[in-house]
Structure formats: C-alpha cells, structure tokens
Amino acid sequence: MKIPKLKRIKISTEQELRNWLVKNSTNQQAVMIVTANKKSHDKHVSSEQVRDTLSENGWTARQSYTLDGNLVGHVASHI
Structure with missing residues (x-):
C-alpha cells in the first residue's frame, strides 16, 4: 500500500x-x-480520539497508515 x-x-x-x-x-x-x-506511550492519541475530534470540527478521517513502526498517520480532509 x-x-x-x-x-x-x-x-x-x-x-x-x-x-x-x-x-x-x-x-x-x-x-x-x-x-x-x-x-503506553505518553504522546499517544487513539485513532478513535483523532476521528471524533476531526468530525467535531468539520473534518473527516480517511485511511490510516503505519509510519516508521511507532507512528500512525491519519489522512484528514475538510468536509
């Protein structure tokens, strides 16, 4: 992918x-x-939190990707 x-x-x-x-x-x-x-990472924000926050602010979450093993990238766009 x-x-x-x-x-x-x-x-x-x-x-x-x-x-x-x-x-x-x-x-x-x-x-x-x-x-x-x-x-367990102190800088963790769950995918659910990201999606909910985006939705509450007029954005939409699309595909998510694993980046560099310990990072997650969430594609977001304005509705």
Whole structure:
C-alpha cells in the first residue's frame, strides 16, 4: 500500500489537534495527522480520539497508515 505524500501534522495530545484544527479551519487541503501508536506511550492519541475530534470540527478521517513502526498517520480532509 502506497502512503500518500501529504503535509504531516505531528500531535501528541487531543488538545494539540483541536488547536491545529481551529487555526486551520479554512484549509481545503488533505493532511496527515501523525500520532504515536502505542497506548503506553505518553504522546499517544487513539485513532478513535483523532476521528471524533476531526468530525467535531468539520473534518473527516480517511485511511490510516503505519509510519516508521511507532507512528500512525491519519489522512484528514475538510468536509
């Protein structure tokens, strides 16, 4: 599976994602939201949290990808 080359937004908390979404509410380009994938990792944001937060802010989550073994990239676009 080929991973799309999109602007990557690295977040370590759900609040960081919320802040980024508010600042970029007019962004019409798809981006990749990157999170740590291990629940024990202090910077982990679950896929469910990412999807819910995106949805609450007028974005949609698309495909997710494993990146570099310990990161997950969530493709997101504005609705």
